[in-house]
Amino acid sequence: MKAAANPNVESVLQGIQQVVGSCSKEHPISLHEPDFGGTQAWAYVKDCLDSGWVSTAGSWVSRFEQELCSITGARHAVVVSNGTIALRLALHLVGVGPGDEVLLPPLSFVATANAVAHLGAVPHFVDVEPNSLGLCPAALAARLEAIADRREDTLVNRETGRRIAAALPVHVFGHPAEVDQLRTLADTWGFPLVEDAAEALASWRGATHCGLFGSVGTLSFNGNKLITTGGGGALLTNDSALAKRARHLSTTAKHPHPWEFVHDAVGWNDRLPNLNAALGVAQLEDLDRRLDAKLLVVQRYAEVFAELDGVELVGEPTDCRSNHWLVSLRFTAEDPLVAQAARLQLLERAHSIGLLLRPVWTPLHQLPMYMACPAGSLGVAENQASRLLNLPSSPQLVEGWEECSHFS
Template structure:
């Protein structure tokens, strides 16, 4: 049934071999910088490349401060902690997300609340967020209180799904109105912009992932970006085991985390970042080819939203129903073309099945229909 789709994907990647969903590309100074890092002997959490990478990310995103971490999940965990999220608090997020988002909330002993997404962005819906808060929350002493649980709703984590920006400016206005800290899950959206601002720079903090399946990678890695100097300093302190600076003494003044990015990972990422423009251009070309091919199909290709400039990290199509989705997944994977469904909704997982939810109509609709198709950079 999907022979033409499979043939088209093979034509794009010009191969009869297995086509992965997204694989890294190493075309620059990766080996050179790794050798320099090894020769320096600074291969762990201190070194020139960590500092250089933080500076480069700040320049690219126009964020004042960047704190490199070992992965995106650790970046989110620290962001929540320094936002004051702790046991008994609640955090609003979206159910259509990778599990790491909710895991980080749980690390803080807080509870997630799920509100719906918009169909066009697949990210948090401002209307759903405001509707939930109007019905379920009140503001007391500059804190947002859940009327039904009595707990403080401390933070909100929208995600820029597959690199497509959500309506983050509207979400920010709502969070400000309700005294809720805004933390952007920009894990997938390096190189994506909304109204000419890089994703992750609207909230108090944003986080980016550099896992092996991202557009640029250090094999692992993540970072926090922010314009708040106090938050940046606290994040760096916490991610380096809260060690007080001293020439020889080991003194720690709070519970810290060994979350600092190793210099080896930073060396790889520094080189990858030098070619990010090339990668983004290639990914847009691939996305436009998909858009043209799928325009006459009875199902849709997911495009960047109005006012958004997407990195098209993972291209996606929306099938007509779950039955057609499953058939597409079966046929493509059976013929060596790696495709994947969107995530199972977080509120359906056993760890979060008792979480408070708003109306999740759009998320449920997307869950049954969205499929990611091969999205690697073509050189």
């Protein structure tokens, strides 16, 4: 981290305003806003309306899945109605069930832990590393050595007696976690890896897209994501049998037949409607432009904060390509309470003028429903959570910059 002194809050605020432009309480600037300008979104949605194919069947669903495969390199993509459902279905597919434990980081949106709990399983929190903010391989290895026993073909937490069923790393803010090392640990200990890549469409570690290191990964297309379908999510996998099972269970486990209703398992009605898929296709066609614009946003924030002591941007991990979904500022004061106080001061000042900055999520193990869950030492996650702040990161921020004089 950079120098430990706390920055002048007004200087930080002025730096942000140099990038985002003017705002007010009446015209606020949010973190990441949807934008359908310059796309074929209206034409594609109108096609759904004109044809009558507006629900979970239709050509746009198939086309959206094909486009996701083309962009990510996945052999299979299965689109569903939101990112939490994608996570729940993915965990179910690899065998997570009631009474199992799933290893995951505490620094994530609540949906990561909720998807585990929805299956009757128990989150087991393991610390993060400060660079990518993702699940720390060294912390995971140490935790497994401390609590895990192999009993015949089952990996068990000797402290709780519960089966350790999977690990669920998260690619935070679009930055790839150290998932190659995590996959090695999963292979060594014999449990599946499911990736929460909700924020990481078009993020890569080396030559592999996030979500494709383990058995299955998931994406989100919520309203604040790089690509939004209003709601929506997807499973990515290279496992053909798993993809086939995902499609079956996400469509009520119904066997195809012209009129008979034959269901062979307890399934869910999870599939994404054709209307939403049409929106997704229109934005995927615009993906490269959005990624280029977001890179410009990151570069301009970096320019602004390069000489300002007490803050730094959370950077792109080495040998990775991040989609830079949310640009994150880190207060670097040695004492996390001092950093937290400066962050609160900036939040209050920014919100008073319509600049809707956000702190990182409350760590999951500090939420009331997850306080009693098993956990290792979480010092890094708690330290980082006290000093992180998300900045406006919409690609459309670059519009009109050519008229500004504060950047060359």
